[in-house]
Amino acid sequence: MRQxxxxxxxxxxxxxxxxxxxxxPATEELLAEVADGDAPDVDAAVRxxxxxxxxxxxRGLAARQRGQLLAKAAEIxxxxxxEFATLETRQNGxxxxxxxxxxxxxxxxxxxxxxxxxxxxxxxLPVSGNFFTYTLKEPVGVVGAITPWNFPLNLAVWKFxxxxxxGCTVVxxxxxxxxxxxxxxxxxxxxxxxxxxxxxxxxxxxxxAGAALVKHPGVDKISFTGSTEVGKGVMKDAAxxxxxxxxxxxxxxxxxxxxxxxxxxxxxxxxxxxxxxxGEVCAAGSRxxxxxxxxxxxxxxxxxxxxxxxxxxxxxxxxxxxxVVSKRQQETVLGYVAKGKxxxxxxxAGGNAATVNGKGWYVEATIFDGVSPAMTIAREEIFxxxxxxxxxxxxxxxxxxxxxxxxxxxxxxxxxxxxxAHRVARALKAGTVWINTxxxxxxxxxxxGYKASGxxxxxxxxxxxxxxxxxxxxxxx
Numbered sequence: 001m002r003q004x005x006x007x008x009x010x011x012x013x014x015x016x017x018x019x020x021x022x023x024x025p026a027t028e029e030l031l032a033e034v035a036d037g038d039a040p041d042v043d044a045a046v047r048x049x050x051x052x053x054x055x056x057x058x059r060g061l062a063a064r065q066r067g068q069l070l071a072k073a074a075e076i077x078x079x080x081x082x083e084f085a086t087l088e089t090r091q092n093g094x095x096x097x098x099x100x101x102x103x104x105x106x107x108x109x110x111x112x113x114x115x116x117x118x119x120x121x122x123x124x125l126p127v128s129g130n131f132f133t134y135t136l137k138e139p140v141g142v143v144g145a146i147t148p149w150n151f152p153l154n155l156a157v158w159k160f161x162x163x164x165x166x167g168c169t170v171v172x173x174x175x176x177x178x179x180x181x182x183x184x185x186x187x188x189x190x191x192x193x194x195x196x197x198x199x200x201x202x203x204x205x206x207x208x209a210g211a212a213l214v215k216h217p218g219v220d221k222i223s224f225t226g227s228t229e230v231g232k233g234v235m236k237d238a239a240x241x242x243x244x245x246x247x248x249x250x251x252x253x254x255x256x257x258x259x260x261x262x263x264x265x266x267x268x269x270x271x272x273x274x275x276x277x278x279g280e281v282c283a284a285g286s287r288x289x290x291x292x293x294x295x296x297x298x299x300x301x302x303x304x305x306x307x308x309x310x311x312x313x314x315x316x317x318x319x320x321x322x323x324v325v326s327k328r329q330q331e332t333v334l335g336y337v338a339k340g341k342x343x344x345x346x347x348x349a350g351g352n353a354a355t356v357n358g359k360g361w362y363v364e365a366t367i368f369d370g371v372s373p374a375m376t377i378a379r380e381e382i383f384x385x386x387x388x389x390x391x392x393x394x395x396x397x398x399x400x401x402x403x404x405x406x407x408x409x410x411x412x413x414x415x416x417x418x419x420x421a422h423r424v425a426r427a428l429k430a431g432t433v434w435i436n437t438x439x440x441x442x443x444x445x446x447x448x449g450y451k452a453s454g455x456x457x458x459x460x461x462x463x464x465x466x467x468x469x470x471x472x473x474x475x476x477x
Contacts, residue, residue, distance in 0.1 A: 003034045003179070005041050005203065006186040008048035009196025014204070015040040022180060025093035026314050026323040026360045034179055037204035039212035042171070045200035046218040049142045049169040052197030058169065067117030070164060073192040074110035077103065080188070084153065084181055089314045091178040092152060093323030093361070094277050096315045105441065106157040109459070112443035113161035116464060120166065125472075132475040137468045139167035140244060141220030144213040146206075146234070147182070148226050149175035149325050150280040150383070156182050158447075158458040159223045164198065166467035171219065172201045173210050177325050179203040206230065217241050223466065224248070225282070227381070228407075228452045246456030246466045248282070248448055250381040251409030253430065254402035255285030255438060258395075259293045261414035265436065267301050270387070273412060273438040275309060275365050278322050279385035280329075283410035283447075285438055287371075287378060288389045289401050295391050299348065299369050302387075306349035309385075311362035323360045324384055330361040333384030337366060340377040345388070346370040373404050381407070395420060399427045408450030412438040431457075 002019070004011040013019075018036035023029065035041075052058050061069075077084065085099035092099075122135035145159040152175060163170050174182040182201055189199045202209050214222050214237045221244040224234045228249040238245045255273045257266045273285025290298045312319035324330050330353060337351050350366030363384055371378050371388040378388045392398045402411055411430040415421050425433040431449045434440055441447065446460035456466050 003032050003183045003203070005035050005037050005045065006183060006199075006201040007041070007045045008051075008200065009190065012041075012044075014038065020176060022091055022178070023326075024090050025325050026356065028359050031090055032180060034183075034203045037202035037209040039208070041202045041204070042209055042212040042216060045171045045202050046142060046213075046216050048197040049171050049200055050218050052195055053139075053142055053169040055195070055197075057195040058198060059167070063118040063120065063167070066165060066167065067114040069192050069194055070110050070114035070117065070161060073188050073194075074107040074114065076188045076191050077107045077110065077185075081107070084184065087184060088152060088178075088181050089322070091180050092149065093314060093325055094280075095319060095322045097317070098277055102151055102154040105443070106154045109157050109161050109443045113165040113464075116162070116461070117165040120464060120468065122470070127474075130477045132477055134473050136471040136473060138471055140467050140469050141168060142218060143168045143170050143467060144173065144216070144219045144222045145170055146173045146210050146213065146222065146224045146226065147175060149177040150277065150282070152178040153181040153185060155225050155458075156185075158463070159225075160199065162463040163223070163467045164194075166464055168221075168467050169197060170199050171213060172199070173213050174201060174203050176203065176205055211237065214238055214243070215240065219243060221245070221467065223456075225458075228454075231454060244466070246458075247454035248456070248458055249409070249452060249454035250407055251282050251284070251449065251453050252287060252379065252381055252405045252407045253283055253285050253410040253412070254287045254289050254405070254428070255412040256289040256398050256402055256414065256424070257291060257294065257298055258398070258413070258415040258417070258420065259291040260416050262416065262436070263294060263297060266414035267298055267305070269412065269414060269436075269438040270298070270302055271305050274387040275306070275321065275385050276439055278324055278363070280325060280383050281439070283432065283439065285412050286382060286387060287405075288387055289392055289398055290389060291398070292391050292393055299367070299389055303349040303367050306365035306367050309365040311354040311364065312356055321362070321365055321385065323362050325361075327361050329384065330363055333363050333382055333386060336377055336380070336382045336384070336386060340368045340371075340375065340386075340388070343375045343377070344370070345375060345377060350385070373401060379405070395424060399424060403427075403429050406452040409453035410434070
């Protein structure tokens with residue numbers, strides 16, 4: 001399989017002729033050789049996006065027509081769900097049933113923002129004087145979308161859908177580890193009837209294609225999901241051309257279990273919070289905070305569950321733990337396991353690399369107990385199936401520990417006390433707080449971070465604001 005850049009409605013090899021391999025992390029087989037785009041390819045894609053943005057073919061569409069195109073894209077994606085989910089699992093290593101959930105959500109996101117397209121309105125303003133004054137909401141222009149490998153298509157659609165609903169055009173820089181479903185998605189938008197140039201894809205490295213997209217003067221906005229360190233660089237580079245920026249960055253999210261919780265439900269939620277998608281989730285509940293009186297029960301049961309999560313073939317319906325995305329990521333995760341041991345945490349489950357039939361980049365479901373807030377595994381984002389358990393006494397300490405992080409992407413809490421639940425939810429500094437659940441998402445619910453987890457929001461009505469300009473119009477009467 002060979003995949004090229006998608007620019008202006010045409011497939012084209014990288015101008016350099018270079019290609020890079022994409023491998024199946026569960027089997028180590030070569031899946032594709034993909035065009036290794038660079039600055040000239042980004043420039044061609046941005047020019048195509050700009051030409052489309054300024055054309056009657058796109059600007060001349062009524063808002064409702066844009067919505068109809070997005071709705072059609074959702075319908076087509078749903079009709080190809082198994083094909084997309086299969087490719088997602090092959091390039092990412094996640095479980096097939098997880099990929100099916102995520103592709104289905106991608107279609108839901110498209111449909112949700114299809115409904116918003118003709119509901120983007122301005123206001124009339126009661127200003128002083130004899131004027132009729134109103135606001136217009138206008139598309140920001142060409143959007144550069146840079147997205148990660150953990151949810152390759154789903155997180156990308158979180159950006160594509162509101163941008164297109166708002167009337168913007170898009171240049172996507174997909175993740176090098178897993179670019180294939182975004183490239184395939186170009187077929188969906190073409191089949192739905194989007195004009196050529198509305199959507200463009202330039203695969204390539206972050207330091208080459210990604211950096212060129214951020215720095216390009218023809219790009220009006222960058223929407224980035226990735227690590228905090230890379231996000232800081234995106235901000236710096238975008239500043240030179242005063243681009244608008246939305247950043248959804250890293251997390252080290254606390255998942256808090258109070259003694260008065262439904263403990264079996266909390267244990268299941270803790271398992272989902274860290275081991276769903278092998279822990280390669282920006283909002284993973286990677287810090288489990290357990291009230292002391294129920295600590296032994298929670299950790300003992302959770303460790304027993306973790307030991308049953310045997311890594312296996314992601315397409316096997318009985319498998320519950322797939323492969324991490326690459327050998328490099330496996331080495332990173334195992335490096336954090338070594339740090340946890342060296343700093344004195346107690347390893348109660350997992351901690352080892354694994355293979356399936358001698359192949360693949362797997363890591364066992366891993367749990368550390370006796371973790372202190374100063375330990376590396378309690379402070380840094382691991383992005384793998386590794387849980388750090390901390391103990392607390394009372395609400396105040398739970399909140400203090402929960403907020404003792406530079407990150408603020410998400411948090412969870414488990415309690416039957418409704419007053420406590422709402423009080424703690426208000427006190428936690430996070431963009432999403434789950435009460436008696438974890439990893440729940442919906443296209444209508446905005447998602448994004450506090451502190452070093454970024455700013456701006458994906459999903460929900462709030463996402464649209466990131467792709468719109470507000471213009472004030474004054475009419476003297």
